[in-house]
Amino acid sequence: MxxxxxxxxxxxxxxxxxxxxxxxxARHRRGRTGTIVIGALLxxxxxxxxxxxxxxxxxxxxxxxxxxxxxPQLLPQNPTFEYFIQLFTELDFGRYLLNTLLIVVICMxxxxxxxxxxxxxxxxxxxxxxxxxxLVLVTMMIPGQVTMIPSYLILNxxxxxxxxxxxxxxxxxxxxxxFLFRQFMATIPTxxxxxxxxxxxxxxxxxxxxILPMSGPILAVQVVLTFIAGWNSFLxxxxxxxxxxxxxxxxxxxxxxxxxxxxxxxQMAASTLMVxxxxxxxxxxxxxxxxxxxxxxxx
Amino acid sequence: MKNRIVPYTFIAPAMLLLxxxxxxxxAVALLVxxxxxxxxxxxxxxxxxFIGADNYTALFxxxxxxxxxxxxxxxxxxxxxxVIVLSLTIALALNRSQGRxxxxxxxxxxxxxxxxxxxxxxxxxxxxxxxxxxxxYLLSLVGLPPVPWLSDPTVVKFSVGLVxxxxxxxxxxIIFLAALQGVPKEYLEAAAIDGASGMRRIVSIILPLxxxxxxxxxxxxxxxxxxxxxxxxxxxxxxxxxxxTSIALFLYQKGFSSSQFGYASAGSVVLVAIIATITIVQLxxxxxxxxx
Numbered sequence: 001m002x003x004x005x006x007x008x009x010x011x012x013x014x015x016x017x018x019x020x021x022x023x024x025x026a027r028h029r030r031g032r033t034g035t036i037v038i039g040a041l042l043x044x045x046x047x048x049x050x051x052x053x054x055x056x057x058x059x060x061x062x063x064x065x066x067x068x069x070x071x072p073q074l075l076p077q078n079p080t081f082e083y084f085i086q087l088f089t090e091l092d093f094g095r096y097l098l099n100t101l102l103i104v105v106i107c108m109x110x111x112x113x114x115x116x117x118x119x120x121x122x123x124x125x126x127x128x129x130x131x132x133x134x135l136v137l138v139t140m141m142i143p144g145q146v147t148m149i150p151s152y153l154i155l156n157x158x159x160x161x162x163x164x165x166x167x168x169x170x171x172x173x174x175x176x177x178x179f180l181f182r183q184f185m186a187t188i189p190t191x192x193x194x195x196x197x198x199x200x201x202x203x204x205x206x207x208x209x210x211i212l213p214m215s216g217p218i219l220a221v222q223v224v225l226t227f228i229a230g231w232n233s234f235l236x237x238x239x240x241x242x243x244x245x246x247x248x249x250x251x252x253x254x255x256x257x258x259x260x261x262x263x264x265x266x267q268m269a270a271s272t273l274m275v276x277x278x279x280x281x282x283x284x285x286x287x288x289x290x291x292x293x294x295x296x297x298x299x
Numbered sequence: 300m301k302n303r304i305v306p307y308t309f310i311a312p313a314m315l316l317l318x319x320x321x322x323x324x325x326a327v328a329l330l331v332x333x334x335x336x337x338x339x340x341x342x343x344x345x346x347x348x349f350i351g352a353d354n355y356t357a358l359f360x361x362x363x364x365x366x367x368x369x370x371x372x373x374x375x376x377x378x379x380x381x382v383i384v385l386s387l388t389i390a391l392a393l394n395r396s397q398g399r400x401x402x403x404x405x406x407x408x409x410x411x412x413x414x415x416x417x418x419x420x421x422x423x424x425x426x427x428x429x430x431x432x433x434x435x436y437l438l439s440l441v442g443l444p445p446v447p448w449l450s451d452p453t454v455v456k457f458s459v460g461l462v463x464x465x466x467x468x469x470x471x472x473i474i475f476l477a478a479l480q481g482v483p484k485e486y487l488e489a490a491a492i493d494g495a496s497g498m499r500r501i502v503s504i505i506l507p508l509x510x511x512x513x514x515x516x517x518x519x520x521x522x523x524x525x526x527x528x529x530x531x532x533x534x535x536x537x538x539x540x541x542x543x544t545s546i547a548l549f550l551y552q553k554g555f556s557s558s559q560f561g562y563a564s565a566g567s568v569v570l571v572a573i574i575a576t577i578t579i580v581q582l583x584x585x586x587x588x589x590x591x
Contacts, residue, residue: 031497034395034497035395035396038392038395039396039400039401039404041392042389042392042393042401042404043404045389045408046404046407046408047407049407049408049410049411049465049468050407050410052411052419052422052423052426052465053410053414053422055422055425055426055433056418056422056425059425067431068430068431069431070430070431070436071436071439072431072432072433072436110313110316113312113313113316114313116309116310116312116313117309117310117312117313117314119309120306120307120308120309120310121310124305124306124309125306126303126306126307129306132310132314135314135317135318135321135322136314136317138321138322139317139321139322141578142321142324142325142571143522143525143526143570143571143574144526145526145528145547145550145551145567145570146324146325146328146567146568146570146571147320147321147324147325147328148550148551148554148567149324149328149331149550149554149555149560149563149564149567150323150324150325150326150327150328150331150564151320151324152554152555153327153331153336153341153560154319154320154323154324154327156341169316169320170316170320172316173313173316173317173320175317175321178313178317203305203308203309207309228413231415232413232414232415232416234415234416234417234529235528235529239555249415250415250417250418253415253417253418253421254417254533256421257420257421257424257533264425264428264431267421267425268421268422268425270418270421271418271419271421271422272418274415274417274418275414275415275418275419278413278414278415279410279414282406282409282410282413283406286406286409289409289413290405290409290473293409293412293469293470293473293474294473294474294476294477
């Protein structure tokens with residue numbers, strides 16, 4: 001993108017001049033008022049955006065009589081945790097939670113496979129490399145809806161429908177993550193690898209002891225994004241799991257929508273159970289989440 | 300000899316999975332779309348028959364398909380500009396100050412994008428509820444009649460679309476904020492000295508410099524709306540009478556509710572063709588834009 005035409009647009013040079021680089025005071029004050037107004041508007045927008053979460057958390061501790069009351073009240077009058085207990089005692093949400101965590105763990109193994117592939121593409125020359133990497137890029141462009149039915153048929157052919165492995169397998173690797181790993185690992189100096197090879201280190205040893213530790217930043221981003229994706233995954237578990245023992249939190253919640261739609265408190269308790277861990281992960285690892293999303297803008 | 304195999308051992312596991320679940324499905328979808336595969340065919344291969352292009356003929360004669368396609372087009376035409384204008388406005392506003400308050404506000408706009416849609420849709424369904432939902436109560440406070448958010452064929456499109464807009468903002472705000480980091484401060488300061496107003500600086504300097512980010516967000520947002528699925532699936536199951544059924548939801552219903560795998564595969568091939576065509580057209584437009 002050319003910037004010179006911008007700088008000289010309208011025949012006027014917009015290049016900074018050191019001695020006049022400070023705006024005059026009147027304009028400065030007007031700018032500050034503007035910032036306060038915009039800050040206030042953004043604050044209102046932020047409250048509106050976050051409001052459904054607030055409503056969810058408050059409703060989850062309301063007794064049913066309060067959550068279906070009209071007019072609705074924001075704050076619970078007699079807070080109760082009975083619906084959280086009900087999720088685990090009368091419903092099978094303990095099982096769903098365990099399955100969801102298992103899927104997250106399996107997805108983390110996938111992360112290792114993708115890191116290895118990224119390393120292979122970044123630091124080795126081999127026949128077919130460019131063609132194979134092109135395939136990786138192609139998978140990034142194919143929408144989930146076209147792979148949905150055929151992947152189900154493929155898994156069915158492998159007799160893996162209705163298993164946790166079947167749920168996790170198609171989510172295990174993503175072309176985009178392989179691409180990101182490759183981009184990052186290409187910046188690791190080859191001299192380090194050669195020195196390690198001279199010292200007689202095996203290739204996998206180099207990968208685990210040198211490459212992975214040096215890839216800290218990209219790994220952190222990917223771990224957080226993988227956790228979020230695995231935790232939230234919905235379509236695949238819904239398609240593959242017929243057996244209630246294999247349901248994930250998301251599938252359990254979507255069924256709650258159909259069955260007991262008359263008890264908002266219970267629904268909100270289940271939603272809270274699913275959303276709050278993500279909120280915590282976000283607050284703690286915000287930097288990595290934002291980096292990961294910003295990187296997705298590069299693909 | 301050993302060295303030659305090493306790189307393949309690194310890429311093999313991930314490559315295998317990518318090929319089986321990323322590339323192979325395209326071939327399978329094409330193949331299956333020319334058969335009458337259904338639940339019986341799933342158990343017993345011998346009951347699958349090639350029926351040529353019958354699925355495609357039936358698809359183009361199916362009013363449900365056209366309704367879903369029309370809904371998706373409507374979602375995209377209204378949704379894409381809304382998401383882009385809103386997220387760009389929010390990003391520009393958030394970028395106005397690097398103070399702590401503004402930085403803290405960012406998180407609020409990001410959060411909807413990372414929370415599980417199933418859980419979130421349940422919350423919105425509760426807010427939309429016509430008996431005890433909050434929205435109709437708020438309307439009644441200002442003297443407005445209740446709105447049938449999820450049961451009116453026209454209103455429902457707006458209701459499910461609103462949830463998607465709310466969710467879609469965060470990711471794009473992040474991308475725009477990252478792009479705004481790349482706008483040189485000197486240009487803006489110089490423009491301010493020359494007396495350019497805030498609006499003028501945005502239109503004449505920032506927006507042209509954000510061209511690539513806007514283009515990128517447009518493409519991904521169009522694709523996201525064409526694949527629109529979760530919100531109507533959880534909130535309405537596509538109803539009432541298919542009025543909130545997107546094309547992706549239509550495929551899911553044909554494929555997994557009524558087990559017409561062949562028919563649904565034909566639909567997914569058509570969807571991919573539509574997405575590919577629209578993306579290529581956008582890329583072409585972009586290229587001619589660069590030429591000038």
